[in-house]
Amino acid sequence: MSRSSIVAFTLVLAMAPLLPALAGRTVAFLTGRRGAPLLQPYRDLAKLLGKGTVYSRTTTWVFRLAPAVVLGTSLVAACLLPLDGRTALTGFAGDMIAFAGLLALGRLLLVLGGLDTGSSFEGMGASRELGFATFTEPALFLGLAALALATGELSLGRMLGTPLGAGWAHAPATLAMVGVSLFVVLLAEASRGPVDDPATHLELTMIHEVTILDHGGPDLGFLLYASALKFALFGALVAGILMPRSGWPAPIAILALVPALAAVAILVGVIESVMARLRLMQVPQLLTGAAALAALGVILLVR
C-alpha cells in the first residue's frame, strides 16, 4: 500500500460517476442533442442518498442487503487493481481470481435482490445478466491467463506493473488482443451498448436497469454508484494493459488515468451511437468472439 496507490484509488472512486455521464454526453453530441451535464450523476447520487425508500412486501433481507454487497464487492475489487500503474492497495499471487470472484458475488446478490421482488421484469433482467456472465467469465479469465503468461506474474498488481512493459516488447500482439477482448467484457460488465441499453426505460430491452427496478433511495444510489465503479474498474484494467505506466513518475501516472478513463468512456459513447443494441441471442456471439480473441492471445504464447 503506497501513497500513490491510495491517491489513485481515491481519484477513481471520485471520478467513477463521471464515466457514464461522459459516455451519455458523447451519445447526445453525436445524435445532435445537448445531453445532461457531466455532474448530473453526482447530483442524482446526492438526491438518492437523501431520500427515503419503498420496499415491496414480498421482499426479505436479501433485497435490503443486496446493494451493500454489490457496492462492497466492487470497492474491494478496486483495492486489487494497480490504479496508479505500479501497485495495488493490496494484492497477492492469485488475486485476479479473487477479483473475478468478488464481482461474481456482487452479480449473485444483484440477481437475488431482483428475484426477491417476485416481479417478472426483474426475472427477465436476472436471466439475461446470468446468461451473459456465462460468456464474460471465460473471456475475462482467458484474458487474465494471457496476461499471466505474458508477464509470468500471478497478481494483478504485478501483472500490470513493471513486467507488462517488458511484455509489450516480446508479446505485443497478445497484449493488444487482450486489451480489445477485455474492452468487450467491459461493455457487458458495465451494462453498456451494444450489450445493454442504459438509456431506455422499456423493461423488455434492459438488463441492468430492469434488475434494479424496485430499488429506491439510498439502495438505488448504492447500485448506480457500484455500476459506475465497475465501469471505471474495467476501464482502468483496459487502460492499464494498453498504456503501461509503471515507468512514469507517480503523479503523471496517476493523472494519466483521467484522460485514459475519459477516452474509454468516449469510445463507449461512440460505439453506442454508431451501433444498435444487439439482439439478445447475438450477444453471446459477441462475447464468445472476445473470449476467442483472448484465447488467440494465449495460443501465441504457447511454447
Place this chain on the structure above:
Amino acid sequence: MNALLAAVAVWLVGALASWLARHHPDRSAWIGAAAAVGGAALGAIAALGALPVRDAQFFSAPWSVPYGALSLRLDALAAVFLLPLCIVGALCAIYAAPGPHRRANGPSSGAGYTAFNILLASMAVVTVAANLVLLLAAWEAMTLASYALVVTEHESRAARGAGFQYLVFSHVAAGALLLLFLIISGASGTWEIAGLPGARAAVPFAWLFLLVLVGFGTKAAIVPFHIWLPDAHAAAPAHVSALMSGVMITMGFYGLARFIPLLGPPSEGAAFVLMGLGAAGALGAVLLALVQRDVKRVLAYSTVENAGLVTLAMGVGLLGQALKAPGIAVLGWAAALLHIWTHALAKSLLFGGIGAIAHATHSRDLEGWGGILARWPVVGGLTVLGGLAITAVPGLSGFVGEWLIFRALFDGAVVLHGASRVALVVGIAAVAMTAALTLACYARLIGIGLLGVPRRAPPADAFARPGAAMIGSLAALAGMCVVVAWFPAPVVAALAGPVAMLVPAGDPTRAADVVRPLGGIALLASGVIILLAALRTALVRRRPVRASVTWDCGYATPEARMQYSASSLAEPIGRVFAPLLRTRVERHGPEGHWPAKASWRSRTPDRTMTGVYRPALGGLSALMLRLRGLQEPRVTTYLRYMVLALLVLLGLLFLPIVVRP
C-alpha cells in the same frame, strides 16, 4: 487406531441394536442416531490424530476368507477422507433425528438407521482397509447399505427404479475393481496394498488405469459414469442424499488417490484424461443442473459438477508429478482434497435445507416453490448460505476450494510448456464458465425457489417450527462453511500430511501459504459490506420507509403465477447451449377463435443416458434375446453344450497364449 476400531464397533452394534428394536420405530431411531453420532465422534478423534502424522498405524487380525486378512492401515490419506465422513455422518444423523419433521420415513426409520450405521462403518473400513479382499468386502457393504437407503421409500416406483439402476452401475464398477485387484495382486503376489508397488503387472498401464477409472470413478460420479447419481439422490431421503453426495462419492476419489500411484510412475496421458473428463464433466453437469425442475436433481447434478472439478484438480496434481513440477503437483492435489472437504460441507447443508423445505411443502418441483425465506426464515436463511457457499463466492468455503483449483491451473500454465500449457489454459476457461453457470444455477434455485412469493400454495401446516436437532445440525455445517473461508490457512495446513504422501518430492506446506491471503480478503469484504449496510441503515433512519407492492405497471390483479419461472430464467442459457443439451419441447399453442387450452412442456434428458447407455443396453438385450434360441426343452441339448464347452477348453490348452499354472 483403537479409536477407529471402537468407532466401527459402535456403528455395527448400533446397526444391530436398531434392527432388533425395529418394531418400536422411535426407540430404534434413537438408538441408531446415538450410535451414528458416538461412532463418528470416535472416528473423528482417530482421523484428527492420524491427519498430521507421517507414519501409518497398523492393525491386523486373521480372517477366514481366502486371501483376506483383517488388516487395517490408518494413514494421513485415509484420515483426510475419514474426517468429513465422521463430521457429515454425525450431523446427518442428528438432522434426521426422530422428531415431528420426520413423519414421512417413520415406519421404516429403524431399518433405515441400521443401513445408515452400516454405511458409515463400511465407508470407514474402505478408507483404512490394507487388504484388497477386505477393501472389496467393505466396498460391497457400502454399496448395499446405500442401496437400502436409496430405496427407503420403496413404495414409490421411481425409488425402486433408481435403486436398481444404482445397483447395476455399482456392480459393473465392482466387477472392474475385482478384475483390477486380480491383475495387480497376481503380478505382485500379495493381497496387501502395502506390497503392491513392488511388482509391475504385465498388463499395460492404460488398461489398469481404465479399470481404476471405471471401478472408482463410478462411485466418484465422474462423467460418463455418473448416470446412477441423479436418480438415486432424488429418490433417497434428504439426510441420505447429503451423506451420499458429500461423503460417499469421495470414496471413489479415495480409491483414485490410493491406487493411481500404485499402477506405475505418474503418467502425463492419465493426467490429461483426468483433466479432460473433469472439465467436460463439470461443464456438462452444471448445464444439466441448470435446467432441472426437481430441486434434488439440481443438487445431484451439481454434485456431478463438483466431482468433475475434483477430477480436474487431481489431473493437475498428476500432471505436475509427471512433468517433475512438484510445486504444481502440491497445489493440484491440495486443491482436490480441499474441494472434497468444502463440497462435503456445503452440499450436506444444501441437501439438508432443501430436503426440509421439500418435505414441508410436499413438493420437489422448483416451479411450485417461492417465498420460502419470508415464511421459514431460519431454514431458508441457512439454505441461502449453503447456496452461497457452493457457488464459490468470496466469504464462504466454496471459494477457497475453487480458488485453489484456479491457482493450480494458473501456476501450471505459467510454469509448464507445450501441450500442458494449452490443457491448463483450457482448464482455466472451462472452470471459469463452470463457475458462471454454477452461479446461474444457484441464483435460480434460491431466487426462484426461496425468494418471491409461493407459486403454489403450500400446505397449511407446512412451516411449523423446525426441530432444534435439524436447525442445530444445519447451523453447524453453515458455521464450518464460514470458518473455512475466514481461516483458510490452518484448514489447508491440515492437508499437508496427505499431500506429502501423494507428492513426496513437493513442499506440502506450500498450499497453506498460498491460500493465507484469502482469509484477509474474506474479512475485508465482510467488513466493507457490514459498514455499507450500516451506512444504508443510518441514511434511511430519519426518512420515510414505506411498504408497498412490487412494481406492477399498474396492473390490477397481479398473481403469484406471473413471476418469472425457473424454466424461463434458464431458457436463454439453454438456448445458447441447445446443441449440447438437446432440450425437447412439446408445445400446443392456442388454436381457433376461442382457444381453450395451451400447454408448453420441456424436457432435457441426460445425453450420456439417451446417447450412450440406452442404445448400448438396448443392443445388449437384443443380443440376449437372440441367444434365447439356443435354449431347448431337452436335456440332451444341454449335455451336447457341455461336451462342446469341454472340447473348447481342451483346445485352448494347446494354444500358446494361455498361461498355464
